[in-house]
Amino acid sequence: MPDFLYQLLLDWGALFRPYVRDIALAMVATSLVVFGDDINRFVRGQTAGMHFIWRTLIFIALCAFGYGALTIFLTPVVAGQLAQLSNLWLPWATLAIFVLLALLAQRKRQL
Numbered sequence: 328m329p330d331f332l333y334q335l336l337l338d339w340g341a342l343f344r345p346y347v348r349d350i351a352l353a354m355v356a357t358s359l360v361v362f363g364d365d366i367n368r369f370v371r372g373q374t375a376g377m378h379f380i381w382r383t384l385i386f387i388a389l390c391a392f393g394y395g396a397l398t399i400f401l402t403p404v405v406a407g408q409l410a411q412l413s414n415l416w417l418p419w420a421t422l423a424i425f426v427l428l429a430l431l432a433q434r435k436r437q438l
Contacts, residue, residue: 333415340414343421350421351406354428355398361432363394 343350359366370389374382412420 336418337414340417343417344414347409347417348402348406351409352398352402354405354424355401357425357428357432359394359397361428361435364435 367386367389370385371382374385377385409417409420
C-alpha cells in the first residue's frame with residue numbers, strides 16, 4: 328500500500344477517535360431499537376401468567392429503567408472495544424457494525 332494512502336487512512340481514522348463514545352452510544356441505541364421487540368416479547372412471555380397490574384409495572388420498569396440501564400452500562404463496554412482498534416481499522420469497524428445493524432433491521436422489517 329502506498330504511503331500516502333496508508334497515511335490518508337490513518338488520518339481518516341483519527342477523525343473518528345474523539346467520537347468513540349458517541350459512536351458506541353449510537354451503536355447501543357440502534358441495537359436496542361432493532362432488538363427491543365425481541366426483549367419485550369421475551370419479558371411478555373415471562374410475565375404472561377401475572378396479573379395485569381404486575382405486567383404493566385414490569386413493562387414500565389423495563390422501558391423506563393431497563394433500557395436506560397442497558398444503555399448506560401453497555402456504552403462504555405462498546406466504547407472500550409472500539410478504542411482498542413487502531414486508527415486504521417476504527418472507521419471500517421464502525422461502518423461494518425452499522426451496516427450489520429442496518430441489515431438486521433431490514434431483516435426484521437424495521438427499515
